Amino acid sequence: MKKYWRCFVCNDIHYGVKPPEQCPTCMAMNAYVEISSEEAKKITNPTGIKFDREKFLSAIEEFVEKNEFQVNPDKERVKMLLEGLFNNEQNHGLKYCPCRLITKDFTEDLKLVCPCNFLIHETYQDKEDGECWCGLFVKRR
Amino acid sequence: MKNLIMFWARECPHCKHMMPLVDRLENEEGITFEKLEIWHNEENADLMRSYRDIIAPKCGGQLRTPTFLNKETKDALCGEVEYETLKEWASK
Numbered sequence: 001m002k003k004y005w006r007c008f009v010c011n012d013i014h015y016g017v018k019p020p021e022q023c024p025t026c027m028a029m030n031a032y033v034e035i036s037s038e039e040a041k042k043i044t045n046p047t048g049i050k051f052d053r054e055k056f057l058s059a060i061e062e063f064v065e066k067n068e069f070q071v072n073p074d075k076e077r078v079k080m081l082l083e084g085l086f087n088n089e090q091n092h093g094l095k096y097c098p099c100r101l102i103t104k105d106f107t108e109d110l111k112l113v114c115p116c117n118f119l120i121h122e123t124y125q126d127k128e129d130g131e132c133w134c135g136l137f138v139k140r141r
Numbered sequence: 142m143k144n145l146i147m148f149w150a151r152e153c154p155h156c157k158h159m160m161p162l163v164d165r166l167e168n169e170e171g172i173t174f175e176k177l178e179i180w181h182n183e184e185n186a187d188l189m190r191s192y193r194d195i196i197a198p199k200c201g202g203q204l205r206t207p208t209f210l211n212k213e214t215k216d217a218l219c220g221e222v223e224y225e226t227l228k229e230w231a232s233k
Contacts, residue, residue: 077154084152088180098152101179101189101204112203122201133205135154 004040005032013040053082056095060115060136069124070140072131081136085114099134144213145231147174148189150206151181155221159207162224172231179206192217 005019006012010026019032035043057071057078064070072078084098095114096102102109111117118124118132124139131138147163149156166172177185189196189204196208200219209218209230218230 080152080154080157084150084180087152091181098150098180099155099206101148101150101186101206103190103193103204133201133203 004035004037006035006040006043007031008033011043013044015040053086056085057082063115064137068140069130069137072135072138074135077135081134097134144211145172145174146188146210146212147176148179148185148204148206148208148210149176150179153206156207158221159227162227165224166228166231170228170232172228174209174231 002016005014005016007014007023007026007028009028009031010023012023012025013035014020014032019034022029023031060071081098085095088094088096088098092102094109096109096112097114097116100112102112114134115137116132118137121133123133124130127139129139129141147159149160163174163176167174177188179186179189189208192210193204195215196204196210196217196219199217200208205219207219207221209227211217211231211233214233216230216233218227222230
């Protein structure tokens with residue numbers, strides 16, 4: 001089961017089954033202590049960073065840099081999908097894929113938060129022109 | 142009573158692609174789809190979820206859009222398909 005962990009040196013927050021041995025922010029060793037989700041929320045929110053569409057786009061552009069996939073070069077498609085993602089976040093709480101529907105099982109629905117793990121999907125795997133279901137991410141060509 | 146449903150989403154590019162093909166099918170073949178938007182209408186979303194057992198096995202285990210559902214034959218087709226594929230499926 002995933003838990004929240006706080007670096008006692010720099011307050012870096014980690015969410016996972018185990019804490020990292022080394023804090024990726026301050027490099028301290030064996031620095032993480034388990035905390036409550038309420039505490040994690042208070043420490044990380046608000047961050048003061050306005051996470052609008054432009055910021056999200058730059059985040060996923062950075063995310064794809066060292067991966068075998070890229071953000072779809074079709075800008076109109078990307079614009080439509082970002083519209084859907086942000087509408088879903090506003091109306092349904094998280095940036096759920098605009099081309100799938102939540103089941104109302106929260107854990108199950110976390111699989112639909114963009115970027116999802118599309119590497120395991122049949123629309124991406126073993127395909128030269130593979131892409132995530134909605135087409136926001138495509139294999140680098 | 143309509144037996145064919147198209148579950149679609151407003152910001153889904155696949156749905157945008159398929160909509161003219163559905164319109165063409167309706168005009169040329171007289172086949173009618175009940176078109177239900179699922180991200181901005183909770184009633185439609187609940188209806189789609191109620192057909193999960195039929196839809197998911199045909200759609201990568203998920204509820205994806207667009208999904209074409211035949212309520213009578215309990216068959217589903219999802220994603221972008223060629224016009225002829227949709228026509229054949231809808232004519233069954």
